[in-house]
Amino acid sequence: MSIITLYACQQEKKHLISGEINTPSFIKYIYLLEPDTTQKTKGFKIIxxxxxxxxxFxxxxNLQKKSKLITLGFKPSYSNNDLHFYNENDSHLYKTLLLTPQGINLKAGINFSEVEFKDSxxxxxxxxxxxxxxxxLQNNEEYKKIINSYSKNQNNNTNEKIYLLxxxxxxxxxxxxxxxIEKNSGNPMSLFAFDSYLFPLLQKKSKEDIQMLERMLNSFNEYANLPVYRNLKYNIQKYKNCAIGGVFPDLEGINTEDQLENLSSYKGNYVLLDFWFKNCKPCALEVPYLKQVHEKYKNKGLKVISYSIDSGNFWKQTVKAExxxxxxxxxxxxxxxxxPMTNRLCIEAFPTIYLLSPEGVVLENNLSQETILKAVSNYF
Known part of the structure; x- marks a missing residue:
């Protein structure tokens, strides 16, 4: 196991960031990175x-503020349009740190899997x-028992057990x-933890959920100039539009006759909006429920719209065959x-189903199966 030791240097240094690194000879460079904030991706810019x-190295x-979040890393896994990305399992290739005027000097092994620090x-x-x-989940003993039990007995309720765990x-x-975050609210690392780890875990379904996120972000207003703050602010606003009570963003779509339509053209009707794709098995399971609600409310002011994210004509073939x-x-x-479209519309999994009011306001989100009919019936 490799060990990386980082020291916050107290004396004046020639180089603000420096260190020793025990890499193999074929690794020639180490990179200073900052997160992309223009396209709202998980990519980095090499600075x-x-x-x-x-x-x-x-x-x-040139540190112009009292502190700055930086990322040191080995060569990113891949690049796209001048942005650089690490694969999901490559967290050992980079490390985000807080840089202060005292600077950072580090002693590294071959990766960032283990780190020892002297600054608090x-x-x-x-x-x-x-x-x-x-x-x-992968390190959880109960999870390992569930998987072992499934391999032996092929239990039907394995997915439910994993979901609950x-x-x-x-x-x-x-x-x-x-x-x-509460204990470390005075430094930007807690803001980084909020953005990278807490925000993805928190509910963003209701107006109350969004208000709680806004209150949390407001406690970091002194860091409003940081990219991580701006990224959180952007994402909270995005989910505010998709949360119950938000005005759902307009979008364009091609219908089965190859004509371009706008979602806003259906204002005046309740809209049940279903996002899906061709080979999505959970999407196929929703079909009987969508059919049921369509047949029950099609003449009462409800428009059911399934929006495929497939390219080409694959989706048409599926609709015709089904x-x-x-x-x-x-x-x-x-x-x-x-x-960018799925990000803007808060789509994190498929299917994603919204119920919109005649004014385009989100009435319900994240609907599935039995909850579809129940949710729609509340408005008719």
Whole structure:
């Protein structure tokens, strides 16, 4: 196991960021990175690189504020349009740190899987990450027992057990993160923990959920100039539009006759909006429920619209072959990029189903199966 030791240097240094790194000879560079904030992705921009000479490196960085979140990393896994990304399992290749005027000097092994710190801010943050890792589903003994039981008996309720266990683990993670953020609200690392770890776990379904997130963000107003703050503010506003009570964003779609339509053209009707794709098995399970609600309320002011995110004509073939899908259908226009659209519409899984009012306001979100009919019946 490799160990990385970081020291917050108290004396004046020639280089603000420097260190020794025990990498193999084929690794030539270490990179100074900052997160992308223009396209709201998980990518990084490379702002500098340092050639590793005799296992040492340095950066002459001009720190203009009292502190800054930086990321040091080895070569990113892949690039796209001048942005650089690490794969989900490559967290050992980079490390986010808090840089202060005292600078950082580090002594590293071959990766960032283990780190020892002497300054309290980076030390406490690293302890948090280790606790979160211990709480991961893959490290949970109960999860291992469920998987072993499934391999032996093929239990039908395995998915339900895993779902309940994951919900329990996420609750523990949320409490751990909230405690850390409250205790460390005076430094940007807690803001980074909020953005990277707590925000994805929290409910964003109702107006009350959004108000709670806004209150949390307001406690970090002194860091409003940081990219991580702006990213959180953007995401909270995005979910505010998709939450119950929000005005759902307008979008375009191609119908089965290859005509372009706007969702806003259906204002005046209640709209049940279903996002799906061709090979999505959970999406197929929703079809009988969508058909039931369509047939019951089609003449009472409800418009059921299934919006496919498939490219080309695959979705049309599915609609034609699936004779149950007798309601209205749209698909993503050819000139629309999928990821920005799904991000803008708060789509994190498929299917995603919204119920909209005649004014385009979100009445219900994250509907599924039995809850679809129940939710719609409340308005008729």
């Amino acid at each position: 500098d690189s340092s050639k590793i000479n005799n296992h040492t 340095y950066f002459d960085y 801010i980076n030390l406490n943050y690293d302890k948090l990450l280790k606790k979160l890792d211990q709480l991961s 994951e919900s329990k683990i996420n609750t523990e993670k949320i409490e751990l993160l909230k405690t850390y 004779k149950e899908m007798i309601w209205h259908h749209l698909s993503i226009p050819n000139n629309e990029y999928l990821n």
